[in-house]
Amino acid sequence: QSVLTQPPSASGTPGQRVTISCSGSSSNIGSNYVYWYQQLPGTAPKLLIYRSDQRPSGVPDRFSGSKSGTSASLAISGLRSEDEADYYCAAWDDSLSGRVFGGGTKLTVL
Amino acid sequence: EVQLVESGGGLVKPGGSLRLSCAASGFTLGNAWMTWVRQAPGKGLEWVGRIRSRADGGTADYAASVKDRFTISRDDSINTLYLQINSLKTEDTAVYYCTAPNWNIGIDSWGQGTLVTVSS
Numbered sequence: 001q002s003v004l005t006q007p008p009s010a011s012g013t014p015g016q017r018v019t020i021s022c023s024g025s026s027s028n029i030g031s032n033y034v035y036w037y038q039q040l041p042g043t044a045p046k047l048l049i050y051r052s053d054q055r056p057s058g059v060p061d062r063f064s065g066s067k068s069g070t071s072a073s074l075a076i077s078g079l080r081s082e083d084e085a086d087y088y089c090a091a092w093d094d095s096l097s098g099r100v101f102g103g104g105t106k107l108t109v110l
Numbered sequence: 111e112v113q114l115v116e117s118g119g120g121l122v123k124p125g126g127s128l129r130l131s132c133a134a135s136g137f138t139l140g141n142a143w144m145t146w147v148r149q150a151p152g153k154g155l156e157w158v159g160r161i162r163s164r165a166d167g168g169t170a171d172y173a174a175s176v177k178d179r180f181t182i183s184r185d186d187s188i189n190t191l192y193l194q195i196n197s198l199k200t201e202d203t204a205v206y207y208c209t210a211p212n213w214n215i216g217i218d219s220w221g222q223g224t225l226v227t228v229s230s
Contacts, residue, residue, distance in 0.1 A: 002154060035218075037155070044207055044220040045147075045155065056216040088155050098173050099145070099157035 003028060004089055004102035011108040017077040020105045022089035024070050028100055032092040034072040036065055039086045039104075048087075049074060076107075084109045112136040112219040114208050119224035126198050130224055132191040132208030140164040140186035143211065146193050148204035149223075158193070158206070176202075198228045 005023040012018040022034065034052045037045035047056050049065035052072065064075045072091075076083055089102040118130040132144070143166070146158040159172035161182045170182040181194040191208050205223040212218070 033213075044223055046220075047216075047218040050213055050216050050218070054216055056218075090155070090157075096174065097171060099160075101155040101157065104154040 002103040003093060003096070003100035004091065006087075006089060006102035006105045008103065009106050009108065011110055012076075012079045013110050014079055014081065016079045017075060018079055018107065020074045020076075020087050020089075020107070022072045022074070022102050024072075024091060024100075026070060027095040028070075028091040028093040029067065029072055030070040031094060034065065034067050035090045036063075036074045037088045037090065038083075039088065041085070045088065079109055081109045083107060112210060112217070114210060114219055114221035116206065116208055116221040116224040119206065119226045121227045121229065122198050123230055124198060124200060124228055126228075127194070127196045128198065128226060130193040130195065130206055130208075130226070132193075132221055134189045134191060134208075134210065137210065138186075139184055139189045139191060144182075144184065144191050145209045145211065146180075146182060147207045147209055147220075148202075149207070150201075150204040153204075156204075161191070195226070198226075200228050202226060203228045 036049035038048050039045040048063050052067040053065045062078045066073050087105045093100045113135045115133045141163050145160040148156050148158050159182050161170040179197045184191045205225050207223045208221050210219045
């Protein structure tokens with residue numbers, strides 16, 4: 001059972017906009033930044049969003065992050081087949097004094 | 111360019127020990143906060159722990175699930191991070207990644223991971 005809750009799956013067709021949610025609590029998302037990672041099969045995770053809504057250099061602007069209260073979202077617009085991957089949210093948890101991850105969302109591009 | 115290369119994984123019996131290494135290049139390890147993250151086969155990511163930079167005290171924090179069994183250390187002279195794992199349990203079976211986050215410039219570099227399998 002993950003501290004951060006994500007839907008196990010999401011899907012969309014090419015060109016569509018998809019949103020993945022991440023729900024937490026006041027001790028994690030409610031008081032700290034949220035981070036999003038993309039993991040392609042057989043590879044290490046790659047940082048997509050940091051500090052809730054910032055994109056690292058090289059990440060397409062099709063990817064965007066937002067946070068409101070104790071929830072966060074990752075939006076992917078102009079969906080492409082290469083976006084098919086697992087997506088994880090993460091945040092620091094003040095109560096646990098550690099970083100916590102969501103259980104991951106498997107995105108399928110139909 | 112930042113590069114992280116993990117090694118030291120393998121097959122170990124329950125109760126055994128293992129030391130994982132993470133060779134860093136492209137930056138000065140002693141100046142960085144480093145973390146270990148693991149991923150059990152077919153499962154999600156789990157934060158294992160972190161070690162602060164030398165300037166920030168060099169101390170480590172651990173997830174509750176590994177505290178007292180795992181130890182993070184580093185040898186700055188050879189730019190290498192370590193994860194000592196003792197009293198291994200079957201549930202420690204996972205790919206172990208070292209990471210080098212630098213949120214000020216929006217970077218979180220990951221190694222390719224090393225697989226630890228705990229089985230009798």
